[in-house]
Amino acid sequence: MRVSTPKTATAALILSVNNVEVVYDHVILVLKGVSLDVPSGGIVALLGANGAGKTTTLKAVSNLLHAERGEVTKGSILFDGVEVQSLTPNEVVRRGCIQVMEGRRAFAHLTLEENLLTGAFTRKDGKSAIAQDLERVYAYFPRLKERRASTAGYTSGGEQQMCVIGRALMARPKMILLDEPSMGLAPQIVEEIFEIVKNLNAREGVSFLLAEQNTNMALRYASHGFILENGRVVMDGEARALAANEDVKEFYLGVAGDKRKSFRDVKHYKRRKRWLA
Amino acid sequence: MSGVLYSLVALGFVLIFKASGVFNFAQGAMVLLAGLALVRALDLLVAHGVPFWAAIVLGIGFGAAIMAATAWLIERFVIGPLVNQDGLTLFMSTIGVTFVLEGAAEMIFGSDVYPLRLFPTDAWFVFEDLFPGGILVNKLDVWGALIAGILVAGLAIFFQRTKTGRALRAVADDHLAAHSVGIPISWIWFVVWLVAGLVALVAATVWGTKLGVQFSITFLALKALPVLIIGGLTSIPGAIVGGLVVGAGEKIAEVYLGPSIGGGIEYWFPYVLALAVLLVRPQGLFGERIIERI
Amino acid sequence: QNEQFIPILSYRTGPYAVNGAPFANGMADYYNLVNERDGGINGVKLLVEECETAYATDKGVECYERLKSKGPTGAAFFNPLSTGITFALTEKTAADKIPIVTMGYGRADSKNGAVFPYNFPLLGTYWSAADIAIQHVAKELGGFDKLKGRKISLLYHDSPYGKEPIPMLQVLSQKYGFEFTPIPVTHPGVEQKSQWLAIRQNRPDYVLVWGWGVMNSTAIKEAASVAYPRDKMLGVWWSGAEPDVTPAGDQAAGYKALMLQHGAGRFPVHADIEKYVYAKGKGLSEPGKIGEVLYNRGMVNAMLGVEAIRKAQEKFGKKPLTGEQIRWGLENLILTDARIKELGFEGMMKPVSISCADHEGARYGRVQQWDGKGWKVISDWYTADESLIEPLVADVSAKYAAEKKIKPRDCAKET
Amino acid sequence: MLYRETGQFKSNYAEDMAIFPIRQDGIALGVLLAVAFIGVPLLATLHVWPFGTDYLLWAILLPFLILALAAIGTNILVGYCGQISLGSGAFMAIGAYSAYKLATGVHIPLAWLGIAITIPPLPVLASILLGGLAAAGFGIAFGIPSLRIKGLYLAVATLAAQFFFDWVFLRVPWFTNYAPSGSVNAPELNFFGVIVQTPIQRYLLCLTFVTVIAIMAKNLVRGNLGRQWMAIRDMDIAAELIGIRPLYAKLTAFAASSFIVGVAGALWAFVYLGSWEPLAFSIDRSLDLLFMVIIGGLGSIMGSFVGAAFVLIVPVMLNLIPAELGVPLSTQTITHLQFIIFGSLICYLLIKEPRGFARLISIGKEKLRLWPFPY
Amino acid sequence: MRAPDTSEILLQVEGVSLAFGGVKALREVSFNIKKGEIRAIIGPNGAGKTSMLNVINGFYHPNHGAITFKGRTRARMQPFEAARGGIARTFQNVALFKGMSALDNIMTGRVLKVRRGVLWQMLRYGPALKEEIEHRHRVEEIIDFLEIEAIRKVPVARLPYGLQKRVELGRALAMEPDLLLLDEPMAGMNLEEKEDMSRFIIDVNNHYGTTIALIEHDMAVVMDLSDRVAVLDHGVKIADGTPDEVKSNQTVIDAYLGVAH
Numbered sequence A: 001m002r003v004s005t006p007k008t009a010t011a012a013l014i015l016s017v018n019n020v021e022v023v024y025d026h027v028i029l030v031l032k033g034v035s036l037d038v039p040s041g042g043i044v045a046l047l048g049a050n051g052a053g054k055t056t057t058l059k060a061v062s063n064l065l066h067a068e069r070g071e072v073t074k075g076s077i078l079f080d081g082v083e084v085q086s087l088t089p090n091e092v093v094r095r096g097c098i099q100v101m102e103g104r105r106a107f108a109h110l111t112l113e114e115n116l117l118t119g120a121f122t123r124k125d126g127k128s129a130i131a132q133d134l135e136r137v138y139a140y141f142p143r144l145k146e147r148r149a150s151t152a153g154y155t156s157g158g159e160q161q162m163c164v165i166g167r168a169l170m171a172r173p174k175m176i177l178l179d180e181p182s183m184g185l186a187p188q189i190v191e192e193i194f195e196i197v198k199n200l201n202a203r204e205g206v207s208f209l210l211a212e213q214n215t216n217m218a219l220r221y222a223s224h225g226f227i228l229e230n231g232r233v234v235m236d237g238e239a240r241a242l243a244a245n246e247d248v249k250e251f252y253l254g255v256a257g258d259k260r261k262s263f264r265d266v267k268h269y270k271r272r273k274r275w276l277a
Numbered sequence B: 001m002s003g004v005l006y007s008l009v010a011l012g013f014v015l016i017f018k019a020s021g022v023f024n025f026a027q028g029a030m031v032l033l034a035g036l037a038l039v040r041a042l043d044l045l046v047a048h049g050v051p052f053w054a055a056i057v058l059g060i061g062f063g064a065a066i067m068a069a070t071a072w073l074i075e076r077f078v079i080g081p082l083v084n085q086d087g088l089t090l091f092m093s094t095i096g097v098t099f100v101l102e103g104a105a106e107m108i109f110g111s112d113v114y115p116l117r118l119f120p121t122d123a124w125f126v127f128e129d130l131f132p133g134g135i136l137v138n139k140l141d142v143w144g145a146l147i148a149g150i151l152v153a154g155l156a157i158f159f160q161r162t163k164t165g166r167a168l169r170a171v172a173d174d175h176l177a178a179h180s181v182g183i184p185i186s187w188i189w190f191v192v193w194l195v196a197g198l199v200a201l202v203a204a205t206v207w208g209t210k211l212g213v214q215f216s217i218t219f220l221a222l223k224a225l226p227v228l229i230i231g232g233l234t235s236i237p238g239a240i241v242g243g244l245v246v247g248a249g250e251k252i253a254e255v256y257l258g259p260s261i262g263g264g265i266e267y268w269f270p271y272v273l274a275l276a277v278l279l280v281r282p283q284g285l286f287g288e289r290i291i292e293r294i
Numbered sequence C: 001q002n003e004q005f006i007p008i009l010s011y012r013t014g015p016y017a018v019n020g021a022p023f024a025n026g027m028a029d030y031y032n033l034v035n036e037r038d039g040g041i042n043g044v045k046l047l048v049e050e051c052e053t054a055y056a057t058d059k060g061v062e063c064y065e066r067l068k069s070k071g072p073t074g075a076a077f078f079n080p081l082s083t084g085i086t087f088a089l090t091e092k093t094a095a096d097k098i099p100i101v102t103m104g105y106g107r108a109d110s111k112n113g114a115v116f117p118y119n120f121p122l123l124g125t126y127w128s129a130a131d132i133a134i135q136h137v138a139k140e141l142g143g144f145d146k147l148k149g150r151k152i153s154l155l156y157h158d159s160p161y162g163k164e165p166i167p168m169l170q171v172l173s174q175k176y177g178f179e180f181t182p183i184p185v186t187h188p189g190v191e192q193k194s195q196w197l198a199i200r201q202n203r204p205d206y207v208l209v210w211g212w213g214v215m216n217s218t219a220i221k222e223a224a225s226v227a228y229p230r231d232k233m234l235g236v237w238w239s240g241a242e243p244d245v246t247p248a249g250d251q252a253a254g255y256k257a258l259m260l261q262h263g264a265g266r267f268p269v270h271a272d273i274e275k276y277v278y279a280k281g282k283g284l285s286e287p288g289k290i291g292e293v294l295y296n297r298g299m300v301n302a303m304l305g306v307e308a309i310r311k312a313q314e315k316f317g318k319k320p321l322t323g324e325q326i327r328w329g330l331e332n333l334i335l336t337d338a339r340i341k342e343l344g345f346e347g348m349m350k351p352v353s354i355s356c357a358d359h360e361g362a363r364y365g366r367v368q369q370w371d372g373k374g375w376k377v378i379s380d381w382y383t384a385d386e387s388l389i390e391p392l393v394a395d396v397s398a399k400y401a402a403e404k405k406i407k408p409r410d411c412a413k414e415t
Numbered sequence D: 001m002l003y004r005e006t007g008q009f010k011s012n013y014a015e016d017m018a019i020f021p022i023r024q025d026g027i028a029l030g031v032l033l034a035v036a037f038i039g040v041p042l043l044a045t046l047h048v049w050p051f052g053t054d055y056l057l058w059a060i061l062l063p064f065l066i067l068a069l070a071a072i073g074t075n076i077l078v079g080y081c082g083q084i085s086l087g088s089g090a091f092m093a094i095g096a097y098s099a100y101k102l103a104t105g106v107h108i109p110l111a112w113l114g115i116a117i118t119i120p121p122l123p124v125l126a127s128i129l130l131g132g133l134a135a136a137g138f139g140i141a142f143g144i145p146s147l148r149i150k151g152l153y154l155a156v157a158t159l160a161a162q163f164f165f166d167w168v169f170l171r172v173p174w175f176t177n178y179a180p181s182g183s184v185n186a187p188e189l190n191f192f193g194v195i196v197q198t199p200i201q202r203y204l205l206c207l208t209f210v211t212v213i214a215i216m217a218k219n220l221v222r223g224n225l226g227r228q229w230m231a232i233r234d235m236d237i238a239a240e241l242i243g244i245r246p247l248y249a250k251l252t253a254f255a256a257s258s259f260i261v262g263v264a265g266a267l268w269a270f271v272y273l274g275s276w277e278p279l280a281f282s283i284d285r286s287l288d289l290l291f292m293v294i295i296g297g298l299g300s301i302m303g304s305f306v307g308a309a310f311v312l313i314v315p316v317m318l319n320l321i322p323a324e325l326g327v328p329l330s331t332q333t334i335t336h337l338q339f340i341i342f343g344s345l346i347c348y349l350l351i352k353e354p355r356g357f358a359r360l361i362s363i364g365k366e367k368l369r370l371w372p373f374p375y
Numbered sequence E: 001m002r003a004p005d006t007s008e009i010l011l012q013v014e015g016v017s018l019a020f021g022g023v024k025a026l027r028e029v030s031f032n033i034k035k036g037e038i039r040a041i042i043g044p045n046g047a048g049k050t051s052m053l054n055v056i057n058g059f060y061h062p063n064h065g066a067i068t069f070k071g072r073t074r075a076r077m078q079p080f081e082a083a084r085g086g087i088a089r090t091f092q093n094v095a096l097f098k099g100m101s102a103l104d105n106i107m108t109g110r111v112l113k114v115r116r117g118v119l120w121q122m123l124r125y126g127p128a129l130k131e132e133i134e135h136r137h138r139v140e141e142i143i144d145f146l147e148i149e150a151i152r153k154v155p156v157a158r159l160p161y162g163l164q165k166r167v168e169l170g171r172a173l174a175m176e177p178d179l180l181l182l183d184e185p186m187a188g189m190n191l192e193e194k195e196d197m198s199r200f201i202i203d204v205n206n207h208y209g210t211t212i213a214l215i216e217h218d219m220a221v222v223m224d225l226s227d228r229v230a231v232l233d234h235g236v237k238i239a240d241g242t243p244d245e246v247k248s249n250q251t252v253i254d255a256y257l258g259v260a261h
């Protein structure tokens, strides 16, 4: 189902995923032909329920599936015009596409600051530029500066989450794949993160592919949205159009009619809408 | 003192563990391979009338080349494809590598005992008037200690101070996350295995002088384990300290306990010592803390 | 098929490969020689197969099971070249009726053919070796009476192999009044520092070395580092081959070892081997190593087996024989000086005469010394003292018989 | 079509909790057991191929069964409870030597107390089981450090047990009944009057042990205790927070594992080797067991069998092939090649499926169920 | 419908302080949880919320202060003792047993309830089997309740994050606890799933009368579900009261909420 006119074919695409199929462990078919595009300088949100395949899609893009015994069995993924499958994960990063993985995967034995510095591994523009960016990340997340010398493994969940986001920023990428960036963060930090996304996008032209459960936020900041269900894209379109869609409103935004309903009042056996049976 | 010789082998273990979380059982086999390559090249060159010093240089060069090839093969065909697997699987794969290296080394270079003589091996006794027997100091031990000291200093600085060193530690923590920030794991692992291979070459020169280059050198791997564990799997200086502790500990045990319970204690004593140390410090004397948080 | 199957349990890998390989080469080459030169034994070709044991007992057992019924008549006999495997196989071979030939090793009490009908510790057991070693020490000291109050240590491989001589040495120490100290070395023997420190403190007059593989050369090196005189070290015949001394370089000069009759060197039979085997490219050894101690021992071992088969053929016919028949051949094998000369082994060994009561067949030994380049024979022939060994053999084998509920044969009744 | 669960409905939890909820699997197991218990002995008695000689029975099936048993024991500790142990060989040795002592009579003179503990020789079955219990006891003692030491550190620490017991059985003559060579002989295998002697009898004896213990082990690991072990393995902290006592869970795993390994050790010594020395239980044995467990599949009883078969049989095959084909290579080269091939094969398998044959089998089954569709 | 029993205090935290080297994770924190209520703990990242739960169930031992649970005061206890006392919990970084199926994971929650000994389990016959089936029955109820029937036999490592959280809740429920500690149960869920999860929490609270302590960053959820809210910042308790009181507290707004919700 398409909500609005298809994406403008004219805009240069930084990422284009074509009909990708992913199989784990040789038998578990997870993505059943996913196609999506990210225009250069765009912010695209990837929405969908648990298990829809958002994380898998992002891992396919950054070529991390191999390490998890998954493989792309069909379709192609072009980043900046290059077939991702032919690159190693570190070449993908070198070309400017970095992923923030779900689940706060900070390097446990390194300090927070060392964690951030590993993010700059692929950079060749000198120590001072890196130091500058480090300060910038600290400015975004003062809490990290406070705890810079702590071993990451012992910091709180939110601190680790900030750390991995900061780590990705340190790479100065062209494109960031954000997997659930808001998870476990305090509300004002969540706002902060989306502001960062907006800023980087506006000022430096960084493109974003955003897998996010906080649909509200995601659609507010994204230009496009794709809704995944069961390994298939079931709906896509401009963010505003999606936000206005009645189904999306009910199932993803929690607004029935115009008012947000209380979590206490949700019905027990709620009717579930599925676009696919 | 003699424990320090084990440190040379333990060092190779630490390097690889620190950089990839792989517990490399093949280190002993690598010492054998490096030693055989060196000694066979040396023999051949000397036999063809190359002057001894030039033969040594060329022989070491050849050994290094062999270790580089080994490192590349291991990374390419074994460890590389096993990225993101758990430690036990990686450990077992290195035992597989051990078989391959042992078989290949002996097939290519022969399975005899090849004498090697690069360092003086005579001994002298100190403190003989202090207690009966005195302390035996072998010149080889002194050389070994010296070399180990230099290696440790260099490697410790490399790991703590450089960008690559940091990346290595990151890889050991989380392969996948390291991938995701663009650390070229294959390259890094190649480098680390190469360095470990070179350390093995150094160990081979010392141990080859001591035992002759031969299959039994692979048993060093087992003797180096307690050294490694006492020092801490992730600590480079720990390898030296572990060596000293084991060296002193097993001799003291042999002298004071040995006679009363039948000798041969040094066979297991280092392990019991390691066990005791671990009970107090589960990560060894200098190892990184094991993180437990929920 | 007109073939006699002969298995070789060898080890060409692992810590003992250095010693296992030349031995196996010598054996295989000799069998090959018999095929190539004589067309087999009376026309019966020898079919040889090697099985790698890596000196490990369980692998040895597997090899045994695999090879025991190969060939038209099953395996002729087994030469495990490992005391451990010998122990593990002793019972099985008796049940399967296949002789187990342990030339110069194996269990010493198995020389008693009444209790061990299928074991043949040919040419010398460790008890014989121990006795000969002490005879030599006594001779160097100037007589058996000079042994009194002396200290003799035994540095041994801590395995059945190394432990075998201990009971005999204890008997001898009682008899001659020397102080005997056994010092174990753990497999594979690269670690001997503390043993030699103990030796240095205790200052024994003699150190007997009962090592195998790398343990021997390590012992020599450690002796050098504690400045223990090499010429006061006397190795058993398994500690007296080239790989045992060469790794120690100059430090080995002066080191002595028993000879299992033969030493290194080339004899008429070697010429045949070069001519019939190596010239056809069928030899297994590096040509330069033909005639080394262990190679020669492999040959002698193979020769004894071949002659036993020949002997058995006299009785059972010129065809492939069963293990049981060959056992008879072994038990009735007599090699005179003339026959030895005929075979091209003259100078390598003394006559052999095996019987039901005596499965050892001969107990001669000499002593050789390493001069830095080669082995030199430095003594006359010694003969082990039956009167000391026999009671021990009778005692220990009787215990075994009781434990295993074996009813000893009456050798007097055997022909 | 053959492998479908369609039409098999489970009306109660007991059915769903059966070892093989899918009927075809259960049938397969039944057939296997029938072959093992009836078919093999029958063929062996009739000397029908491949049982023309004793080789298959003696040199393959017997060690396979015993090592599979030891692998099950190791798997409980390593695969189910996640405590890496390089000391299984030592526990086999403890089982073997304790059983030996018990079967030949124990006499401990306590001179300073003026008394002596004397146990008359026990029946073989009792000795073997008590040997297992002794191993379990030492297993518990050596398991205590696991409360503090984890992962690979623990693995190396367990080597302490390995080397210590190697040494004890080598140097303490009491254990070998003062045998001068240090090599000891198994007592007569008298089971309630039946003297086990022929390969077929030995095979059936081991098969019985293996079957009974494997079933009990399977019951354990899918029951409450097994879940505790697995919880400790997967995340010990979380396990503790839901009320599992690490002390209890780990030590029971050590005990159960060592018991099984100990019984296997006693069988290995008594039934297979007949005469042995400590080298039969060296570190190499421990490593072999670990290989079996990992190649077979951590946390799978079935896998232990497959792993044992692989580790035992592949080298034998590699050894046989050149002889059969008549490859003109020197024995030396062949042996080295075997090393190389076996090592490569292990690496290849680990890469192909790090979770072992058990996982391959289950993937295979899943594919079979989906067949003819790929996913 | 629901009237929290205000009289009975289930858990009392009294002046608890906790420091790791220089980091003071908790400073003199006191609060209580009443029987039957849903108690939320909120605060910025690194405020000490998780540490508080860790102290309550014995994973961390406070440097000062005491915990009174069901009338018994303890300075330090072992985690499994807490579990025995009836405290169950879920974790911020999902802490499932990765190698086990969802069903087995939930079954581990029953560990403390199993009565038959090891020997019985080994035989798995008669009473042992009967007991196992009983537990399985209870667990199936929970599986039904959480609507995860379809993934029962799937190894949890394969499950997407959201379902893992649900399984984790199932495991905690299987313990039939008196006090259930939930650490960010709804992180990484979309609205529909959050609604489901809320439903479960409320149902658990209503049906079983389980007392719940809840950490959550989604203010809407916290405000809707909880009876009382405690707010931590830098290890200090800065506010405590009903959702409405907390929401309008200026200190809380400055430290945490940012904009008034």
Ligand SMILES: Nc1ncnc2c1ncn2[C@@H]1O[C@H](COP(=O)(O)OP(=O)(O)OP(=O)(O)O)[C@@H](O)[C@H]1O
Pocket: A024, A025, A028, A030, A048, A049, A050, A051, A052, A053, A054, A055, A056, A057, A068, A102, E157, E158, E159, E160, E161, E162, E163, E188
């Ligand atoms: N390593 C794996 N092996 C097998 N199956 C997997 C693996 N990883 C994910 N899956 C399966 O792939 C499907 C999609 O998972 P994915 O993690 O991409 O979902 P998601 O949309 O990111 O969900 P969430 O919002 O919960 O993170 C799930 O059904 C999951 O069971």
Ligand SMILES: Nc1ncnc2c1ncn2[C@@H]1O[C@H](COP(=O)(O)OP(=O)(O)OP(=O)(O)O)[C@@H](O)[C@H]1O
Pocket: A147, A150, A154, A155, A156, A157, A158, A159, A184, B293, E020, E023, E024, E025, E043, E044, E045, E046, E047, E048, E049, E050, E051, E052, E092
């Ligand atoms: N074991 C520990 N060692 C060192 N510091 C710790 C440890 N546990 C917690 N801390 C520190 O204590 C502080 C509080 O951590 P805690 O996990 O309780 O925060 P939190 O409130 O749960 O935060 P979040 O919302 O981000 O999860 C953090 O700064 C953290 O780094």
Ligand SMILES: [Mg+2]
Pocket: A054, A055, A056, A102, A179, E160, E161
């Ligand atoms: Mg996801």
Ligand SMILES: [Mg+2]
Pocket: A156, A157, A158, E049, E050, E051, E092
């Ligand atoms: Mg937290």
